Amino acid sequence: EAGVAQSPRYKIIEKRQSVAFWCNPISGHATLYWYQQILGQGPKLLIQFQNNGVVDDSQLPKDRFSAERLKGVDSTLKIQPAKLEDSAVYLCASSFSGVKSTNEKLFFGSGTQLSVL
Amino acid sequence: SQQGEEDPQALSIQEGENATMNCSYKTSINNLQWYRQNSGRGLVHLILIRSNEREKHSGRLRVTLDTPKKSSSLLITASRAADTASYFCATDKEGAQKLVFGQGTRLTINP
Numbered sequence: 001e002a003g004v005a006q007s008p009r010y011k012i013i014e015k016r017q018s019v020a021f022w023c024n025p026i027s028g029h030a031t032l033y034w035y036q037q038i039l040g041q042g043p044k045l046l047i048q049f050q051n052n053g054v055v056d057d058s059q060l061p062k063d064r065f066s067a068e069r070l071k072g073v074d075s076t077l078k079i080q081p082a083k084l085e086d087s088a089v090y091l092c093a094s095s096f097s098g099v100k101s102t103n104e105k106l107f108f109g110s111g112t113q114l115s116v117l
Numbered sequence: 118s119q120q121g122e123e124d125p126q127a128l129s130i131q132e133g134e135n136a137t138m139n140c141s142y143k144t145s146i147n148n149l150q151w152y153r154q155n156s157g158r159g160l161v162h163l164i165l166i167r168s169n170e171r172e173k174h175s176g177r178l179r180v181t182l183d184t185p186k187k188s189s190s191l192l193i194t195a196s197r198a199a200d201t202a203s204y205f206c207a208t209d210k211e212g213a214q215k216l217v218f219g220q221g222t223r224l225t226i227n228p
């Protein structure tokens with residue numbers, strides 16, 4: 001079975017620029033997650049989708065971050081404008097049903113490493 | 118906000134020894150999960166243990182859960198160099214629909 005695909009693998013931008021990340025979850029997985037992982041820390045949930053609806057975006061900095069999941073499959077996460085503190089790895093994950101998503105294991109992509117200069 | 122906290126933050130042992138990592142959490146949970154992350158990669162699920170379970174095994178991994186003490190431990194027996202990675206516990210809160218990850222334990226296995 002194909003895993004969670006993310007692109008790009010690396011991105012270097014200057015502060016105040018915009019950047020977008022793409023994620024293709026495992027086929028048939030209803031729930032998709034975006035996590036931010038700062039160096040040396042655990043992943044922090046930014047946004048959780050079930051199909052194309054938002055389940056949780058309480059920790060998403062909505063003044064600069066946005067995410068969408070059109071048609072309940074692929075998702076994009078955008079930062080506009082980027083700040084230095086946004087330097088991190090952005091991980092996408094998916095799980096099968098999401099009905100009781102915390103009872104299921106998450107499948108992670110390899111992440112996009114963002115450096116903001 | 119952090120729900121699970123791992124201890125120790127870093128652990129270095131010799132190949133063949135056993136490695137034990139601990140996770141403590143603050144509020145009641147439905148289940149607890151352990152993940153491994155190799156350098157530069159995404160997280161890989163290891164084990165899920167439910168709040169009504171006390172112990173679970175998977176190959177060389179053994180996870181225990183002590184709900185009165187709000188803690189869990191991950192034991193890796195007969196460690197190998199390939200076990201070098203960061204290990205994270207993830208917990209939910211009863212009634213919540215999201216997993217919260219701890220800061221992780223960086224495990225180094227020396228050949």
